């Protein structure tokens with residue numbers, strides 16, 4: 001059974017107020033009477049109503065003024081106006097000011113009750129609709145958020161979602177630090193960061209504030225603060241703090257249950273993202289040690305991967321690539337030759353001329369790199385960049401014979417960085433070239449082996465007024 005609807009009657013005529021009281025009281029409504037709009041506004045500031053029955057013509061401030069004031073409320077009750085002056089102008093004006101229905105005095109009791117019932121039903125359906133919108137947001141969150149595997153973008157999305165959904169004055173995400181028992185401030189809205197906000201919360205503070213609960217609200221001077229835990233399996237991963245203005249009513253029961261639902265999902269997503277990040281870091285460490293073991297086999301190529309990463313990032317920056325793309329270049333700079341691990345020392349370290357068969361085996365190394373990296377979750381484009389770093393711009397490279405922009409840009413950049421690093425390093429089969437000689441060689445092969453725009457970017461940087469330092473002088477490499 002539905003709860004007893006609350007109705008506020010505003011009418012200056014005492015007889016009519018009594019009539020309303022008698023009629024509506026019999027129909028399971030809870031009725032409150034007010035004899036003026038001022039009195040009604042005072043009652044509304046303290047209590048919530050489902051419906052207001054408003055007389056339009058009253059001495060002093062009339063019904064239109066009341067309707068106008070009500071528009072400033074965040075969730076105003078539905079208003080049905082009653083009037084002895086049944087003009088179209090009055091009806092239109094009242095509806096424009098937000099009235100839901102209009103009845104003309106004198107009215108039949110049946111007619112009044114029908115109007116009230118109809119309005120309450122429409123209001124209930126509208127509320128359900130807005131609940132459905134909230135449910136939709138929750139569903140959108142689960143699909144959007146659960147697909148995010150990195151902590152930073154996940155927090156970004158969560159902050160935006162909670163900000164739009166609950167419209168607080170400010171929202172803060174404190175995330176557990178792996179080193180200490182504190183929760184560190186990682187994300188906030190609005191930006192820039194509001195002044196005088198603590199940068200961390202200690203575990204004790206959180207325990208004290210929440211007293212074992214997952215959500216806690218407290219009143220502070222001029223605002224309400226809500227703390228909520230982001231719970232992982234068996235431990236708290238973070239705390240979300242909402243600051244609401246004091247005038248905002250506390251969260252409704254529905255809002256609270258939505259918030260709890262959201263936070264449970266968010267906790268799971270955050271835990272996944274943290275695990276994923278830890279896994280990725282562990283994976284990168286493993287890869288680094290694999291690269292080290294590759295380089296340890298060959299004194300001449302020690303530090304080569306690091307150099308390639310360094311030059312590739314310089315080129316990327318010169319070509320104004322995004323930070324994300326620079327990160328990818330740095331990674332594949334390290335990884336691109338990993339497949340050489342699968343090539344025998346006798347071939348890889350051979351000082352004399354390679355036979356065609358041996359050369360064919362060496363040419364397999366980009367494919368081997370891709371095969372080693374394939375089971376791991378890499379950024380989009382990383383695997384291809386490793387696979388195609390020996391393709392030539394004119395289509396005469398390997399392993400696939402791709403040409404021009406069939407070759408991913410990242411691979412074209414790695415190719416230039418790789419060649420420059422190789423030419424300026426000490427190799428058993430070739431002498432070290434000077435910086436000028438190496439740049440001249442890149443220019444000679446501009447448009448044939450290498451992408452002209454990549455060569456141009458690198459050359460303009462190296463021949464510019466402030467060329468970047470050469471990270472490792474060849475002597476240092478051979479002396480390692």
Ligand SMILES: [Fe+2]
Pocket residue numbers: 336337365389390
């Ligand atoms: Fe290579």
